[in-house]
Amino acid sequence: MAGALAWIDKMIAMKTLYLLVPLAPLAGALAAGLAGRALGRAGAHRVTILSVLVSFLASCVVLADVLQGNVFNGGVYTWLTSGETRLEIGFLVDRLSALMMVVVTFVSLMVHVYTIGYMAEDPGYQRFFAYISLFTFSMLMLVMSNNFLQLFFGWEAVGVVSYFLIGFWYTRPSAIFASLKAFLVNRVGDFGFVLGIALILTHFGTLDYAAVFAQAPAAAGKTVELFGGAPWLLLSVICICLFVGAMGKSAQFPLHVWLPDSMEGPTPISALIHAATMVTAGIFMVARMSPLFELSPSALSVVLVIGAITAIFMGLVALTQFDIKRVIAYSTLSQLGYMTVALGASAYSAAIFHLMTHAFFKAVLFLAAGSVIIGLHHEQDMRRMGGLKKYMPWTYWTLLIGAIASAGIPPFAGFFSKDAIIEAVKLSQTPGAGFAYLAVLSCVFVTAAYTFRLVFMAFHGEPRFDAAHPPHESPAVVTVPLVLLAIPSVASGWLIGRVVFGDYFGSAIAVAPAHANIAHMSGEYHGLWSYLLHGVSAPPFWLALAGIGTAYYLYRVRTDLPKRIAIALGPLYALIERKYGFDELYQWLFAGGARLLGAGLWKGGDERTIDGILVNGSARLVGWSSGVVRLFQTGYIYQYAFAMIFGVLLIMTWFLFLAPRA
């Protein structure tokens, strides 16, 4: 009895904690956003950092509780009930979401602290803090959801905050353009996503994860007819629709175009939203939906191929860019491609693991790049950097750690997660796996090359910046988060035995027996040490070293070569440098087409037909008849009298001769 009571007490306490995790940042956002002027700059950052800190600590407690084997799945508030459908706010707190909560709140906390230094001069200081706290709230709602509706809410909320933040400097036309682009491209993805959710609601009659997953196996053979043609497997349609949403949010080919442009936003945002957390929402969502995706081999195949294309082709673009943030942005695209490939190969745990390590090392890379940008007075072109190592040692060393992790050199975090993915793809039998394996393997070389190209161009060699304004190391609020993030960039990889090969995720992720590549791999896992030794003898490691060596050779030894290679490759180089022309194509086809259509509808449809004929036309008709009827009102009394007599005659005629007799 006492035990049961204690258990109930604990449940209530945990539920409060779950609520605290998302609501604390929301309260911080509201305080900084609505009362920012009264709080002042310091007040705004104090309240938001405190709120995120609370959220982070609560998340850690939740994680510890979840590690005990507790899972919470329940509603906290019924929003509305319509017929059979209940729309709820609810939490599903299991090992997957708890891990995400910790990662999100940790990176968010670091970014909050970093922002104090980065945005110190900005007039929109309080607004910025309000936005990033609001983002943290939205992301947590997305991650903790136990139903599709709340997932969609979080999905759209992070999207809209991302839109606000890309256009944070709203006086810059390029920022406005980029925010609009991100918003519109995400709309395309969200359209697929909402279609997928609608299909789920139609066919399963519920939006609750657990209920949908329970019904999914029974619906495995169900087909739907689209366009009246051949029947489609229902689950494939649902999964592909959901994945279209993930493609938008996680910037997968061909909906990737918005992410590089989103670098128009302040750098902390690039680190938090466009590298570490929001863009991984798509990865998280697919992992969360693993019970559905596992039932649809064709959807998995689509995921695999899209991920592979994104990984290799976006990595190549990174080699040709000179804007330091854009290089990292393309690197992000490429790494997201890795995660997607892992999803396609049913290696969900590897995908989430890479998501986690990537969140740390990419945040380091971005924040360090931001530090460089402040140090150089808002210079982002790597051709005007060089030799920064001695001016900004803290920034250099943390960035180097991030770069090594990103390149996949053991024993840094990136090595473990990437290696697990490559192994899983190698074992995968999903159609397209051969191509994907080739892509991710060659991408290791590309990743190492572009990462160290950045390192060598920015920090080594001759200084190319304006000597009159020498760079300076950033303040502690910037460097401390860098160091704090650099630590998990090294160490988080060592958890591989637990997270990927152990039974960490348990029931949170479902893998069909036919796709049990990870399970197969864990059979061969004999501890961290032997995994390292094995890794050193495998091709990815050597490819990474080769990539670093190539970068060294081209950007330290023969600095004239890159230009000559570019000229020698000619059109091919131009194609890659222009990002395969997707921007231009979309600009011309969709933006231009939409504008043409809009102009047509506006001029022809709205102005001429609706305004001209329907609205103004009817108004003109009424006005005209008004003028005519008015003429009857002559003011002559005999005409008035005549009208009356005429009226009597009219009614009488109607009555005596015309009316239908009952």
Add this chain to the structure above:
Amino acid sequence: MTTPLPDFALALPEIVLLAGACALLIFDLFARGERREGSVRFAGLVLLATAAATLFVLLGTGGALAYTFNGLYVADVMALLLKLGATLAVALALAYSRRYLHDRGLLKGELLALLLFALLGMMVMMSANSLLTLYLGLELLSLCLYSLVALNRDSPVSTEAAMKYFVLGALASGLLLYGMSMIYGATGTLTITEVARQVANLQANSAQHGFLVFGVVFLIAGLAFKLGVVPFHMWIPDVYQGAPTAVTLVIGTAPKLAAFAMAVRLLVNGLLDLAADWQQMLVILSVLSMAIGNITAIAQTNVKRMLAYSTIAHMGFMLLGLLSGVVGGNWLNAAEAYAAAMFYTVVYVLMSLGAFGMLVHLSGKGFECERLEDLKGLNRRSPWQAFIMLLLMFSLAGVPPTAGFYAKLSVLSATVAAGQIWLAVVAVLLSLVGAFYYLRVVKLMYFDDPAETAPALEGERDARVLLSANGLALLVIGIVPQPLMGLCFVAIKSL
């Protein structure tokens, strides 16, 4: 053989009012002072006493149907409630326009007496149970109104309007009398309840039926003139515009209640069995009124004239309620439909009181607020008045949550319940046209710059308070329509 004395107590309101009006005439002879404060106060007291007497009778009879004067006079809940409403409307009109009348030297004993006698005429109409009583009340009312319009006899516009009103009114009276004589010819009685009994028995005889319908046409012509529906509406714009605004305020409000009572007495009390016939006539009148009223109002630049056309449209809309009562000889929905029409009329009178009252209120010494441009930028000059006017215009246009919306809604639902879907559609479309000119007033008040010549507002406080109460009442009735609707329902049930 002795004739038993009639029950005078039932006619107490009329008796009090008649005595009061006569006393006022004498009182005013001896009254001093330019402002005639004593006379105005006296008139106010008479109105108060009349209202008290009406309430007394209402409580005394407990709503039971009662006839007196050998069946010439009927006291039922509808008559008594309408009398209360008319007394209130006249009192409010007097309160709104006191300063206006005084500024123009029109505040004389004659005006007060004419007002009281007009009210007496309305009351007689409301309680008429005989065609003759009805006619008597109508003529008393009309003669008073003719003289009221001509009160400002030095103004050529007013005299012309009075002349037109008089000549056309005489013509309409002639038509009405002719119709009454035919009813008498067909049924051999003037008592309305008796007419109803005869009509019920006469149904089979088709020659008699034709004769009756012939009479009904003329009755309706007279009725339509009083209501001001097309094509018997021609006098309305000229009279509304030509009369001093304070008189327009009187003509446009309380007499509508009397006209409604007259319609109910004649058509519902007397000729319900001919509903299939007169309903069709009302359809024609109603549609024509809504169309011509709403469309012509758009072209007006004078607010009084615009509101005149709006009256025509509103009366057409009200007829929709009256013509939806009986469907194929079945009057299950009749009470709802007639109650909706009564509600509509009462709400319309309130709106009209407010709108014309506001015009009177905004007019100053030597300045008539009657053109649309006089309302320009009112919000800048006096925001509260502009807000009340906004409420009035929204209500007239039928924008929720004002009373005008609920009135339209209840009439429309009666129309739809009667299966006249197309009529409801036409009514809604024409109301949409009507919304234009009401909202134009709002636009002028809120979005245009005030004209430079606009004089400062000088309206007095009590009128402002009453006007505000009037405007806000529309909002309250719109939100809580049930009490008033319930009263209308009880009134119709008491017939």
